[in-house]
Amino acid sequence: MTTNDTIVLVTGATGHVGGHAVDRLLRDGFRVRAVVRDPGQEAAVRGRAPHAGQRLEVVAAELVADDGWDKAMSGVRYVWHHASPFPGGQPRTNDEVIVPARDGTVRVLAAARDAGVERVVLTSSYAAVGYTLKPGGHYDESDWTDPDDDLSAYVRSKVAAERAAWTFVRDHGGPELAVINPTGIFGPLLDARLSASTGLVKAFLDGTMPVVPRMYFGVVDVRDVVDLHLRAMTDPGAAGQRFLAVGGPAISFHEMSRLVGREVVELTDEQVREGARTDPALREAARLGGRIPVISNDKARRVLGWQPRPVERTITDTAASLLALG
Template sequence: MSDQGLILVTGATGFVGKWTVLELLRAGHRVRGTVRSLGRSEEVRATLLGELGQGPLDRLELVEADLLDDKGWAAAMQGVATVMHIATAIRADEPKDQSLVIRPALEGTQRVFRFANDAGIKRIIMTSSIATVGYGHGQTSGRRVYDETYFTNLDNMRWTWAYCIGKTKAEQFSWDFAKQHGIGLTTVHPGAIIGPALDKDASISLQLVSGLLNGSTPAMPSNGFSIIDVRDVAALHLAALDKPETVGQRYLATAEYVPFPEVGNILRAAHPEWNVTSKTVPDWIIKLIASFGGPARQIINDIGNEKVFDGSKGEKLLGRKFISAKDSILATADSVIRLGMVKQKTT
């Protein structure tokens, strides 16, 4: 590995951020991670210590910086060669006040890019989402395959949700800003991110699995989603860092498209001791509920159609296939059970 200089990772306490910091340290890089509160730094260090031992942690610095506050960002950027902007706000529900999600995504990205540019940083690798790719294209039924050439059209969507709005506007801003200021930008677009939790402070996306194990998901929608393992998301960030040809490119981080009921089938076969539901919710009920807002609003655009995201470009970058959806589901289940994140059911 050649010396890539100091790498700043925003959102070092997050699921993707923590895995990315881990893999950067494992690869020998010097890393500075941002946390919203330094009070969280010791738990991050403790988690990484358990995975890496003390030696690599000597190359890690954690600093306080909030996406919605200028304080701390100028200092965070000092001496940095590359920014990996991963931090964002993710919620399981659809808030009545959409700014709770949109502001960290859009204003946070604007703040990170502005301070990076002020510090003379010319390389940014950003975690985006499939939400910025496959929506607003008129698909209401059937199967359609999306690749990196698609950009979500918010103006053509009947149903928008806060995360989609925030991430789409953030990406639009990022490409415009990067072009204007000569910044080498790469964006990574994950699907539903699951995979092994490093500690109990993991993403709400793991509820796709843990909710079926603990019964908090009593019935499933029939639609599916493109799964990606968090380890592959981190690997794409490192691959972009090491390969200059990734500048100016978008990469979908998506393995197989998996219907939600198939997730249940995989879990029931591997963990018969858990009472995993096989019940599904009719599409018309989800559409009715979603019309009033709430969590169902986040999936209404996927009901009745099959959005497939072609991850072959990302696999080519890694030089291998992504971790399979089944292996990711099982790794997620094993970790949430081992860490006590789900309560044991009796049969």
């Protein structure tokens, strides 16, 4: 087998996307330098890639500190920046989430520039594109979420981080930048570690979410998100562009539960609005009011030749992997 000496640095390597990214890059023959927050996480990264051998290196660096980034970037040609804070509960202040997401992204870009990295592929989010309501509800890469809207700290952090990334490369030069904006990321797990999205499917399977709001959202398979990163890493047409990643038409919680063979109760819009008065978890659903967004993946298909899996297959594959893991 031909050895590829190209080193790709992957941040957030312990996450759902990061784990699949490491696996795909290794299988495609690249050398991977995986970044973790704590050296103790190396075993988890290597456990997902038992076939890696010496082509996988694990290093420690944090988004909130400069230490370790110069060494991490040494000899790297491409960077996939996935890492971003995701609050497990309600943060005390928005800045607890926004500041490390924004400043960490700039820190990674600055280190990449100083090391002579060719291109950075940033994992942003649909949250940075389509969380501001607009007539007709059609969204593409020209849209931006207004951070002044009544939004969660996480959504604001994704807007702030992506805006900061584009500003940095405009004002300071450095690596080429391509941005991927995925919708809800589902797809099979590599181990028992759950993401927020795969945890939702698990909740349907084990019956811990018997009631859902009427809410529609985009779905994309983690394997297709990684494939889009790979295309954006090497295609000349991806430089300076952002790409929405969605597998097909938006789906509701209720429809998703049926795909995995479970039936749940769907609240009416009025019930959601009433519940949102006391339950912060329902406020986003209340704000959307049952609207069905129309999210375009035409650009990724046209520019990069991307062909995502159908949403239904992604959800059933997610459920199958959860059941296989017990």
